[in-house]
Amino acid sequence: MPNPFLKTKLAIILFFFSLFVLTGCAFKDIDKSVFVAMIAIDKSEEEDKPYKITLKLYEPTGSFKETTQPGYSYLTQTGETLSEAIRVLQSASDKELEFGHSKLLIIGEELLKENRSKEILDFLLRRPDIQMISWIASGKPTAEEVIKIIPQGETAAYPELFNYFDHHGTTSQYIVTTYLFEFRRNMEERGIDTVVPIIKVSEEGTHFEINKSLVLADKKEPYELDSLNTGIYNMLAKETKHADFLIKRDDEHFIARIDTIKSKYKVNIKKSENIELELKVGLYGYISESKKPLLNRDLPKYNKLLKEEGEEVITEFISKMIEEGYDPLGFGIDYKGKVLHNRRMSDTEWEEAYKNAQINVKVTPGLKSTGSIQ
Structure with missing residues (x-):
């Protein structure tokens, strides 16, 4: 019959031995990280690198009350794949890129016309640090131009674009709010087509025009809904x-x-x-x-x-x-x-x-x- 004391002693030895092989957490100080506010994905002009990613980064500030103007920096990179472009972008910053606070994902109109929604969706879903409750939209003329606009009166704490989709700011019948999880569900499910808002830069380049939308379906040309039909869709759906x-x-x-x-x-x-x-x-x-x-x-x-x-x-x-x-x-x-x-x-x-x-x-x-x- 095994000795109970010997079994207890062996268990204690194994427990302390396991402590030596445990690794610490990968936590980094907040001053070693930079937070990504928005992600823009466009079509590149390079044939061998068709994707162009632009990141809008929050600039560190001591106090939002003392900061009168919003501060952002931008990183842009092309790549054969989206992951390759992100890897190169990580080498362009001295801080760790944190995507967990990205609330808006904008895809350029040209990419959507080339029916690459599923490729982009695959990348966004596989990254665990991109929230499924992020909003997704189409950028016109390009997603990069949209995220680089800083309207007059924007605060440092909250980009103005977020107010259009969070239901706490404007409540227009012409603005469609589409979440990433909703976009994924409708793109994968047969029997329903997804609708995303179009964010257009005004001719003056000073503000946004969000009153139209795009209907997307697999292997079909995107169909643009005008303001009236966007409003009707919002009322019904x-x-x-x-x-x-x-x-x-x-x-x-x-x-x-x-x-x-x-x-x-x-x-x-x-x-x-x-x-x-x-x-x-x-x-x-x-x-x-x-x-x-x-x-x-x-x-x-x-x-x-x-x-x-x-x-x-x-x-x-x-x-x-x-x-x-x-x-x-x-x-x-x-x-x-x-x-x-x-x-x-x-x-x-x-x-x-x-x-x-x-x-x-x-x-x-x-x-x-x-x-x-x-």
Whole structure:
């Protein structure tokens, strides 16, 4: 029978021996690190090095209260791969590049047109120090130009671009917010196409214009949504909090300010290869502007006009997406969730059914008043 004392003694010896082979943590002092605020990925002009990466770095400061102007530095490098460009950039700084605080990833328009989204996505996902809750956007004309703009009034603590997407600053119906995890999910999933905002530098080069978006799908040319259709997409998919509707019908011309939006959409299967796209949208608010005096007793009439206008523009948006072969709302996913895998249409059959789908849009208007005029 083994001696219990001997077993205990052996365990203690093994424990102390293991302490000698343990390694310390790789912690570095904060003054040995530099934090990356944004990452820009563009197409390079070099054939053998197609990728161009630009990093926007926070400049160290003693106190944000004492710093009147934001301070940034930039590192730019081309490479055959994204990883190669990052490796070279690390040798250009005397401090460790920390990507954990990067909140915005911008991809140049030219790269997206070359259908390299999946290659870029693979790099971003494999790096453990890039957050999945980072925002992703398209830069126009280039991502590098976008991140190098410092608008007047920007603070040192928080880049102005972040205010557009964090829902704490502006709340525009034309600004799409897309997270990296959402971008990855929609690019990998069949049955839905991803939408990213377009960040454009103004002609004066002093501020940003963010009121359009791009629909991206594998092996397809990106499709640009104008301001109106970007707003419609936001209302249906993101349920944006506020929106303005221009009503110009029956000699009436007014703006409906929508402060509550409720949308539901689904696929109704009529036959094996005959489907209907059903959308129910509730628009509730008040009239914020008019070309002529309005009366509260005529609200039923104004609601009727809002219903007609809403159903028309939403139907046109869905029809255009079907015509171009895109599905940003995810009707394909809704279909797959309703049909057993062994009874579903093939991808080719679904594309044909989606192309010939019936569109049924029902808008419930809810204008409560003609506004306050005192």
